[in-house]
Amino acid sequence: xxSVTQLDSQVPVFEExxxxxxxxxxxxxxxxLFWYVQYPNQGLQLLLKYLSGSTxxxxxxxxxxxxxxxQTSFHLRKPSVHISDTAEYFCAVTYNNNDMRFGAGxxxxxxx
Amino acid sequence: DVKVTQSSRYLVKxxxxxxxxxxxxxxxxxxxxxxxxxxxLGLRLIYFSYDVKMKEKGDIPEGYSVSREKKERFSLIxxxxxxxxxxxxxxxxxxxxPNQPQHFGDGTRLxxx
Numbered sequence: 712x713x714s715v716t717q718l719d720s721q722v723p724v725f726e727e728x729x730x731x732x733x734x735x736x737x738x739x740x741x742x743x744l745f746w747y748v749q750y751p752n753q754g755l756q757l758l759l760k761y762l763s764g765s766t767x768x769x770x771x772x773x774x775x776x777x778x779x780x781x782q783t784s785f786h787l788r789k790p791s792v793h794i795s796d797t798a799e800y801f802c803a804v805t806y807n808n809n810d811m812r813f814g815a816g817x818x819x820x821x822x823x
Numbered sequence: 824d825v826k827v828t829q830s831s832r833y834l835v836k837x838x839x840x841x842x843x844x845x846x847x848x849x850x851x852x853x854x855x856x857x858x859x860x861x862x863x864l865g866l867r868l869i870y871f872s873y874d875v876k877m878k879e880k881g882d883i884p885e886g887y888s889v890s891r892e893k894k895e896r897f898s899l900i901x902x903x904x905x906x907x908x909x910x911x912x913x914x915x916x917x918x919x920x921p922n923q924p925q926h927f928g929d930g931t932r933l934x935x936x
Contacts, residue, residue: 717865720863752832753929754913760924801865813866814865
């Protein structure tokens with residue numbers, strides 16, 4: 712079965728520090744990759760997506776992610792986080808049959 | 824911007840009640856989805872629909888049913904609510920093209936007492 716693994720359930724980090732949230736997915740011929748953010752008591756908002764082309768994708772709020780086909784990974788990064796980035800982040804993968812799978816989520820907590 | 828609206832943000836019901844959760848989208852999307860979100864489990868797909876009057880079971884359909892009589896509206900029904908259905912429920916919609924993202928409502932936090 713197709714699966715998405717977010718390797719860290721919680722990531723605490725200090726303000727202005729860099730952060731990486733890791734995501735791996737089960738291999739498939741073709742996939743579309745997404746990162747979503749969920750702020751407290753809200754639904755999920757799209758941060759960025761990878762469909763094809765350049766493996767480095769830039770999204771909103773200064774986030775970026777890199778698609779690595781050989782490692783089947785799509786890690787999310789930000790060079791300097793803010794308090795307002797505190798949220799839960801979900802990696803999602805759409806496989807070629809339109810089946811979107813979500814990871815379990817990573818709770819990012821930015822401390823002052 | 825796509826707008827997905829869930830009828831209630833918070834809902835409290837009693838065991839055995841029939842519960843309706845409503846979702847409306849305004850972007851003429853073909854696909855609509857219902858998920859439940861529980862801590863540590865991420866999002867689990869309950870049902871989805873790819874067209875009016877069409878529905879497909881997701882990973883955890885037991886105890887739920889759905890209705891899609893109009894393209895913009897997708898309803899989730901708990902036939903006889905139980906305490907283990909206390910959860911956050913998220914509705915989403917998307918274009919038919921698989922490379923398009925899903926757009927989410929703000930969620931309904933349902934408590935079954």
